[in-house]
Amino acid sequence: MENLIIYGDASKNSFNEWLGSYGLYIAIGLAGVVFLTVLGLFLYTYFKGKKQGPIIKAPERKVIQNEEALKALGGAENILDHSLNGSRVILVLNNYDLVDDKALKEMGVSSIVKMTNKITLVVKGDASSFYKSLF
Numbered sequence: 001m002e003n004l005i006i007y008g009d010a011s012k013n014s015f016n017e018w019l020g021s022y023g024l025y026i027a028i029g030l031a032g033v034v035f036l037t038v039l040g041l042f043l044y045t046y047f048k049g050k051k052q053g054p055i056i057k058a059p060e061r062k063v064i065q066n067e068e069a070l071k072a073l074g075g076a077e078n079i080l081d082h083s084l085n086g087s088r089v090i091l092v093l094n095n096y097d098l099v100d101d102k103a104l105k106e107m108g109v110s111s112i113v114k115m116t117n118k119i120t121l122v123v124k125g126d127a128s129s130f131y132k133s134l135f
Contacts, residue, residue, distance in 0.1 A: 066133045069107060073134075074098025084131040089121040 019026075070076050074095060081092035093099070096119060101112055104121065108130065113120040123130045 068103070069130070069134050072100040072103035072107070079134075082131075082135060084128060087123055087127045089123060089127060089131050089134070091119050091121070092117065093119060 070079075073079060073091065074093065075098070078094045078098055079091055080094055083090045096114060099112070099114075099119065104112060108124050109121045110124045111122045113122070121130075
């Protein structure tokens with residue numbers, strides 16, 4: 001009968017002894033984890049808000065005449081393939097040297113990315129109207 005553990009008897013329960021010995025350390029560790037989690041969430045929201053600058057609308061540009069845009073791209077015969085992807089107009093050209101970057105930027109193209117097999121025009125405002133004016 002001496003080996004029988006009674007659940008209400010704390011003196012013979014090894015878990016209670018262990019908890020009594022390490023309970024303070026466990027509580028400090030859990031409090032530390034909670035503190036670091038709250039601090040991390042605070043810093044994440046603070047710096048996430050800092051990365052976004054003020055939203056500035058670009059001035060509306062005139063509707064592009066397709067003759068001007070086609071001329072800036074080297075003519076209709078220079079364009080081999082074309083597609084629209086969001087605010088980007090992707091073109092495959094026959095001769096990339098015929099592209100007039102300055103004229104395209106005056107028409108509302110914010111950036112021009114030239115690659116070996118294609119050129120990507122990032123258009124401010126409504127890219128679909130720019131694309132439709134070309135094709």
